[in-house]
Amino acid sequence: MAKQIPYVDYLVLGDQPHLVANECSGCGARFFDRRNACAHCFGTEFRTVDIATDGELRSFSIVTFAAPGVQVPFVSSIVDLGGTSVRGNVINTPPDPDHVTLGMKVRLATYVVGTDDEGTEAVNFGFEPVL
Numbered sequence: 211m212a213k214q215i216p217y218v219d220y221l222v223l224g225d226q227p228h229l230v231a232n233e234c235s236g237c238g239a240r241f242f243d244r245r246n247a248c249a250h251c252f253g254t255e256f257r258t259v260d261i262a263t264d265g266e267l268r269s270f271s272i273v274t275f276a277a278p279g280v281q282v283p284f285v286s287s288i289v290d291l292g293g294t295s296v297r298g299n300v301i302n303t304p305p306d307p308d309h310v311t312l313g314m315k316v317r318l319a320t321y322v323v324g325t326d327d328e329g330t331e332a333v334n335f336g337f338e339p340v341l
C-alpha cells in the first residue's frame with residue numbers, strides 16, 4: 211500500500227479516518243487551526259478532540275467556475291458533525307441539486323489529491339451522502 215500523508219493537518223488517516231480539533235478548555239469552542247488563545251474567551255488551554263465522522267449538510271453551493279486546474283463543477287459545503295461545523299466538499303455523488311440537498315446525512319470520506327515522485331499519496335477529506 212502506498213504511503214499516505216494528510217493534506218491538512220487536522221485530518222487523521224488510518225483504519226478510521228477522522229478529523230481532530232483543538233478544543234478550548236475554558237469554553238469548549240473548537241478550532242481546526244493552531245491557536246495561541248481562544249477567540250471566544252481568550253483562554254489559552256486547549257485539548258485535542260476527535261470529531262464525529264457522521265453529520266448533516268448545513269449549507270452548500272455548487273461551484274461551476276474556479277481557478278485553472280480545479281475541476282468543476284464541485285460542491286462546496288458546511289457540514290455539522292455532532293455540533294462542530296466543518297467546511298469541505300461533497301464528494302462521491304453527482305454535483306447537482308437532485309443529489310445534494312440541505313439536511314442530508316453525510317459521512318467523512320477521503321480521496322487522493324495527488325502523488326509525488328516517490329509514490330507518496332496526499333489524502334484530503336470530503337463528505338459523501340449516507341444512503
Ligand SMILES: [Zn+2]
Binds near residue numbers: 234236239248251253
Ligand atoms: Zn474559549
